[in-house]
Amino acid sequence: MELAGIKLKNPVMVASGTFGWGKEYADYIDLNKLGAIVTKSITLKSREGNPPPRIVETPAGMLNSIGLQNEGLEHFLKEDLPFLAKFDTALIVNIAGESIDEYVELAKKLSKESMVKGIEVNISCPNVKKGGMAFGCDAGLTKEVIAAVRKATTQPIIAKLTPNVTDITLTAKAAVEAGADALSLINTIVGMSIDIETGKSRLGSLTGGLSGPAIKPIAVRMVYEVSHVVKVPVIGIGGIMTGNDAVEFFLAGAKAVQVGTANFVDTEASIKIVKEIEDYVHRHPRTLNFS
Numbered sequence: 001m002e003l004a005g006i007k008l009k010n011p012v013m014v015a016s017g018t019f020g021w022g023k024e025y026a027d028y029i030d031l032n033k034l035g036a037i038v039t040k041s042i043t044l045k046s047r048e049g050n051p052p053p054r055i056v057e058t059p060a061g062m063l064n065s066i067g068l069q070n071e072g073l074e075h076f077l078k079e080d081l082p083f084l085a086k087f088d089t090a091l092i093v094n095i096a097g098e099s100i101d102e103y104v105e106l107a108k109k110l111s112k113e114s115m116v117k118g119i120e121v122n123i124s125c126p127n128v129k130k131g132g133m134a135f136g137c138d139a140g141l142t143k144e145v146i147a148a149v150r151k152a153t154t155q156p157i158i159a160k161l162t163p164n165v166t167d168i169t170l171t172a173k174a175a176v177e178a179g180a181d182a183l184s185l186i187n188t189i190v191g192m193s194i195d196i197e198t199g200k201s202r203l204g205s206l207t208g209g210l211s212g213p214a215i216k217p218i219a220v221r222m223v224y225e226v227s228h229v230v231k232v233p234v235i236g237i238g239g240i241m242t243g244n245d246a247v248e249f250f251l252a253g254a255k256a257v258q259v260g261t262a263n264f265v266d267t268e269a270s271i272k273i274v275k276e277i278e279d280y281v282h283r284h285p286r287t288l289n290f291s
């Protein structure tokens, strides 16, 4: 199948930040069986991330406040890209910046790498003070960032949207008007968890992003709303643990899905989901179309 000009073996991708740089999972699953690998967010310079603790389990989900920890673009190009080049699976690189110029520079440099088949623009990270969600919560800023990235690259651009807005169709339409070839949604929902013995937040940075099954109904609703107002393909993300969960997103209008938190529960989750979607397609031959 093809999505926004990117060839995919199947509609199941692994979500940014939950699959490292691929290497971390390569001993457990065959990366060639995935529809696409989406890297953890890459920034221009290395980032230490937020103070610990950065992960808390919650009922039916988890809160994280990683804060885009990574070694920076040059390290990725030198150390991680050559490893990923060994696999015959579409590679989508997720980028994050503190300023529009940073997004532009990342997109320009990544465009030179033939291995990179698409750029996912993270304008939805809730765990950083500058950039991230600050761009994605505002339709005007969304348009500015995506338009600037559009000018910097001819590669397919996927705008990753935040659910932390009143009306997600506004930022979705802004991203498409600015030239996004596809939209992915949702990133995490801002949440908090307090330890009642200490009276303090369980996260070093006070708040974090909620993911996992708890957010699935919100994500399905947002995918439904967005896919009815834009013409570009929508990639559904949020609490997908099984093939049946993925099918819900397809029925809501998604053309592909990304699997995030499930990778932490079961390293084989994404591969199992591919198989479970195939089983559904056999049982319902005319319901879904992955051409």
Ligand SMILES: Cc1cc2nc3c(=O)[nH]c(=O)nc-3n(C[C@H](O)[C@H](O)[C@H](O)COP(=O)(O)O)c2cc1C
Pocket (backbone or CB within 6 Å): 015, 016, 017, 018, 040, 041, 062, 064, 066, 068, 094, 122, 125, 160, 186, 187, 188, 210, 211, 212, 213, 215, 237, 238, 239, 240, 258, 259, 260, 261, 262
């Ligand atoms: C530990 C963790 C780290 C994440 N890091 C990133 C990231 O670097 N960039 C990004 O765009 N999304 C990041 N996300 C968000 C996921 O890609 C995904 O949008 C979100 O978790 C919802 O999907 P899920 O419920 O299947 O996990 C992260 C999520 C988790 C749980």
